[in-house]
Amino acid sequence: MRYISTRHGSQGKPAPLGFEDIMLAGLARDGGLYLPAEWPQFSTADIAALKGLSYTELAFRVMWPFVDGAFDEATFRRLIGEAYASFETPEVAPLKPLGESGLHLLELFHGPTLAFKDVALQLLGRMLDQTLTARGQHATIVGATSGDTGSAAIEAVRDRKTIDIFMLFPKGRVSEVQRRQMTTVSAPNVHNIAVQGTFDDCQDLAKACFNDLAFRDRHALTAVNSINFARVMAQIVYYFWAALKLGAPERPVAFTVPSGNFGNVYAGYAAKQMGLPISHFVVGTNSNDILARFFESGTMTTTEVVPTFSPSMDIQISSNFERLLFDLYDRNGVTLADAMTAFRSTGTLKVGANALAGVRALFDAGRVDEPGTLAAIADCRRRFGETIDPHTAVGYAVAQQHRRDLAVPMVVLATAHPAKFPDAVEKATGVRPSLPARLGDLMDRAERVDGLRNDIGELKAMIDERRAMAAAPATRSKVRT
Ligand SMILES: *Cc1c(COP(=O)(O)O)cnc(C)c1O
Numbered sequence: 141m142r143y144i145s146t147r148h149g150s151q152g153k154p155a156p157l158g159f160e161d162i163m164l165a166g167l168a169r170d171g172g173l174y175l176p177a178e179w180p181q182f183s184t185a186d187i188a189a190l191k192g193l194s195y196t197e198l199a200f201r202v203m204w205p206f207v208d209g210a211f212d213e214a215t216f217r218r219l220i221g222e223a224y225a226s227f228e229t230p231e232v233a234p235l236k237p238l239g240e241s242g243l244h245l246l247e248l249f250h251g252p253t254l255a256f257k258d259v260a261l262q263l264l265g266r267m268l269d270q271t272l273t274a275r276g277q278h279a280t281i282v283g284a285t286s287g288d289t290g291s292a293a294i295e296a297v298r299d300r301k302t303i304d305i306f307m308l309f310p311k312g313r314v315s316e317v318q319r320r321q322m323t324t325v326s327a328p329n330v331h332n333i334a335v336q337g338t339f340d341d342c343q344d345l346a347k348a349c350f351n352d353l354a355f356r357d358r359h360a361l362t363a364v365n366s367i368n369f370a371r372v373m374a375q376i377v378y379y380f381w382a383a384l385k386l387g388a389p390e391r392p393v394a395f396t397v398p399s400g401n402f403g404n405v406y407a408g409y410a411a412k413q414m415g416l417p418i419s420h421f422v423v424g425t426n427s428n429d430i431l432a433r434f435f436e437s438g439t440m441t442t443t444e445v446v447p448t449f450s451p452s453m454d455i456q457i458s459s460n461f462e463r464l465l466f467d468l469y470d471r472n473g474v475t476l477a478d479a480m481t482a483f484r485s486t487g488t489l490k491v492g493a494n495a496l497a498g499v500r501a502l503f504d505a506g507r508v509d510e511p512g513t514l515a516a517i518a519d520c521r522r523r524f525g526e527t528i529d530p531h532t533a534v535g536y537a538v539a540q541q542h543r544r545d546l547a548v549p550m551v552v553l554a555t556a557h558p559a560k561f562p563d564a565v566e567k568a569t570g571v572r573p574s575l576p577a578r579l580g581d582l583m584d585r586a587e588r589v590d591g592l593r594n595d596i597g598e599l600k601a602m603i604d605e606r607r608a609m610a611a612a613p614a615t616r617s618k619v620r621t
Contacts, residue, residue: 422505
């Protein structure tokens with residue numbers, strides 16, 4: 141499998157890259173996002189042959205074409221097995237029908253940190269470690285989080301000798317559950333940093349580290365946010381999983397995805413490109429509705445971010461959307477690079493009428509405001525006895541507005557456990573959801589966190605110092621042996 145950047149050709153002619161290269165790099169050097177030069181194809185017969193497989197075996201079959209050459213078969217199977225053994229159920233992603241409504245919840249939150257990000261990150265952490273170990277290399281992850289990504293990434297790489305992770309979060313602005321899921325991890329390679337500033341400040345600090353190329357190369361910086369194609373790859377699997385359970389390849393299925401960075405729904409789009417019979421997608425947004433406005437008008441315009449009950453979707457620019465735009469620009473990396481540069485400076489991007497008609501055939505979109513989110517949580521509990529989190533609630537609400545054909549099952553991706561957002565759920569239902577037993581002592585565990593001013597010099601000095609400290613004992617033991 142060969143990978144290209146969405147902006148390929150905009151800065152000379154780059155060498156074709158393999159899976160390990162794009163996994164380690166995260167973002168392309170030309171500023172674009174990596175994707176396969178061609179999608180692997182699954183015929184109707186190929187898909188029929190996947191029926192009844194376990195989640196891990198299905199994961200192996202669906203992802204194998206993407207990693208081709210990076211791992212041997214036995215190694216890749218082992219990494220998948222270990223990643224999903226960390227989930228509470230061997231089903232990994234249970235599919236639950238909501239009565240006779242034709243709606244189904246695909247529960248993606250049974251991993252260690254209770255959000256769907258575990259599905260991809262538990263595997264990505266292991267793949268990174270495998271590759272770095274084989275190459276005798278070390279990498280440093282620097283990331284910023286407003287909540288779910290930080291804990292999922294930390295949990296995925298804790299205790300790995302090949303990786304250090306520095307996670308920046310805005311002090312006092314993440315929920316207590318989210319903060320504790322990061323700060324109670326005591327592994328020596330995990331560095332939690334509470335920044336005196338906003339999430340945007342944290343993101344700017346992380347970006348500044350990457351933009352300093354000498355610093356970036358010195359520490360082999362890598363990114364595990366949703367622009368990393370390996371995460372998209374791992375998310376494709378559960379679209380196959382759900383569709384197969386609902387009758388694919390003979391019957392089509394629709395999916396509704398609560399969206400922020402467009403990573404999760406893009407994985408569904410990839411599954412469709414690979415041959416999975418998906419009738420359409422519904423993209424759900426909260427009041428930060430840049431995606432919904434795009435699908436209505438063909439114009440993308442940035443606005444201020446407002447805080448909502450579904451904070452993991454409080455974003456201004458959907459970074460993964462560039463991968464869909466790549467197809468809307470007929471896979472021309474040069475014109476797309478120009479359009480993205482113009483978008484950064486003007487805040488507006490418009491696609492032509494034909495392109496818009498094309499995406500609208502496949503995507504519906506809708507937004508849900510704050511009262512609507514609480515009403516959806518209450519409605520789902522009253523009608524079906526299921527308690528859903530505020531992100532899932534956005535999907536549940538828009539799914540019902542966009543059933544194109546009632547005979548086609550509609551799968552709503554349930555992206556977080558309700559106990560991760562207990563305040564909103566309690567507000568909606570009067571009942572406070574409790575944490576699963578394995579996380580029950582989260583509120584009693586000791587926390588470990590460093591404070592930092594919003595200052596790039598201080599951050600770089602901290603990373604330099606920590607890495608030097610970590611390297612010192614290793615050097616000594618090497619001398620001794
Ligand atoms: C990250 C996240 C989302 C948004 O996913 P994208 O891939 O960024 O669209 C939705 N719900 C929850 C709970 C999340 O953590």
